[in-house]
Amino acid sequence: MQLKFFxxxxxxxxxxxxxxxxxxxxxxxxxxxxxxxxxxLRKIVHKLAQSEFLATRRGKDGGMSLARPASEIRPGDVIEALEDVRTIIDCDRDPCPLRGVCRLRTALDDARDAFIDTMNKHTLADLVGGETGAKLSELQPAE
Amino acid sequence: MQLKFFxxxxxxxxxxxxxxxxxxxxxxxxxxxxxxxxxxLRKIVHKLAQSEFLATRRGKDGGMSLARPASEIRPGDVIEALEDVRTIIDCDRDPCPLRGVCRLRTALDDARDAFIDTMNKHTLADLVGGETGAKLSELQPAE
DNA sequence: GACAAGATGCATATGTTAGACATCTGATAT
DNA sequence: ATATCAGATGTCTAACATATGCATCTTGTC
Known part of the structure; x- marks a missing residue:
């Protein structure tokens, strides 16, 4: 229940x-x-580019920008892309005497969906700035 | 986003x-x-006993039983007791230039609550057996 | 008091994640 | 055209968390 550093x-x-x-x-x-x-960080950026959240440009004066507007990127989708979130437990890994009786897996799947859905109520745009509309550059000069 | 084996x-x-x-x-x-x-497993049981989900009895013919009826134990509470779930990310660990602007932490806290709440719609009783009321012993004889 | 079961603490192994390094590729400016 | 800057790729190592094992102690029941 911790996100990876990644x-x-x-x-x-x-x-x-x-x-x-x-x-x-x-x-x-x-x-x-x-x-x-x-x-x-390089690996993180690479993965974000692969997942089409970032557009990167090589060469002199290169760098990265968002591949889509911030208001169209949802953090739950980002988590799903970076974190293995599909099955929280694996019922087939070991022989489980409860198989067939137990609905733990279903409950966990529902809970995971609730987690992602809650994150997806937001977009990058409203997570940073939001109502105040403040820009990072106005608050904390880089370096 | 995986539960620990524990x-x-x-x-x-x-x-x-x-x-x-x-x-x-x-x-x-x-x-x-x-x-x-x-x-x-011993450590898992110990923790569950500490957290007052299990009652254990030492000595000959000892063992464990639920500390409360299955219908009164909620899986979300169990997860909270066994897993460190309080803060999914730590904004204070490193200097973060987004501090003050960013609502990621709040969003993640809400999502975590949604996860736990969804789990807590269930009880141990309905996760195992549920409508069918089947008992494990009827389905898979121990050993 | 003997035995069966959990409690406790320490030591070891395993696996995942983070970080480092060397090298390659691509884009831009001059 | 070429120098340079920035990302891409792959391998290697380090650090950390988690799981496992072992030895020993405690407790309760027969």
Whole structure:
């Protein structure tokens, strides 16, 4: 019931990029800004690009931006893409004497759906800024 | 977003005991029945007893039984007791440039509550047996 | 008092996740 | 055209959490 560091920062990367709307942001900037490993962050960004949440551009003055508007990216979808969330327990892994009687698996599946659905009531846009409409750049100058 | 093996089997132990309603069940019986480590199961049982889901009895003909009726034990509460579920991410661990702007933490807390609440719509009694009212002993003789 | 069962604490193994490094590919500016 | 900057890829290592094992103690019942 903890998100992986990977997923946690996956969300934060997207929020950071959303808050710096428009501008191309580099891995280096984010890793310095959050104080986390450049190398590990690289893998997070790569996965986010593969999952089509980020668009990346190589080369000089490259960097990343959101692949879609922040108001169209839902955090539950991001979690599903970064975290293995499909089955919370595996009833087939070991012989289970309760098989056929037990509805634990169904209940857990429903609960997982409730989790994701609740996250998907939001978008990146309203998680960062929201009503106040504040931009990151106005609050905390990068570096 | 995976339950620990520990929590997963914590729930299954309770369901097993619930399905064997009334009878005292030993760690040894459960570990053989599920095919998992006796030693690890011991710790699970211990934690469940501490958390007042199980009542244990030492000595000859000892074993465990539910501390309360199966219809009064809710699986979401069990998960909360066995799994660290309080904060899914920790905003204070690293310096986060989004602090003050970002509502990710709140959204995750709401989602976690939705997860637990959904689990707590059930009780041990309806997860095992439920409408059919079938008892484990009728379906799969122990060993 | 002997035995069966859980309690406790420490030591070890395993697996997952995070971090580091070296090298390659692609895009842009000059 | 080429130098340079930024991401892509793959392998290796380190750190940490979790599961497992073992030895010993405690408690309750026969």
């Amino acid at each position: 997923t946690d920062y996956g969300l934060r990367v997207l929020l950071y990029v959303a808050a710096n709307d428009g501008r191309l942001v580099t891995i280096d900037e984010i890793s310095r800004s959050y104080g986390i490993s450049h190398e590990h | 929590t997963d089997y914590g729930l299954r132990v309770l369901l097993y005991v619930a399905a064997n309603d009334g009878r005292l069940v030993t760690i040894d019986e459960i570990s053989r029945s599920y095919g998992i480590s006796h030693e690890h």
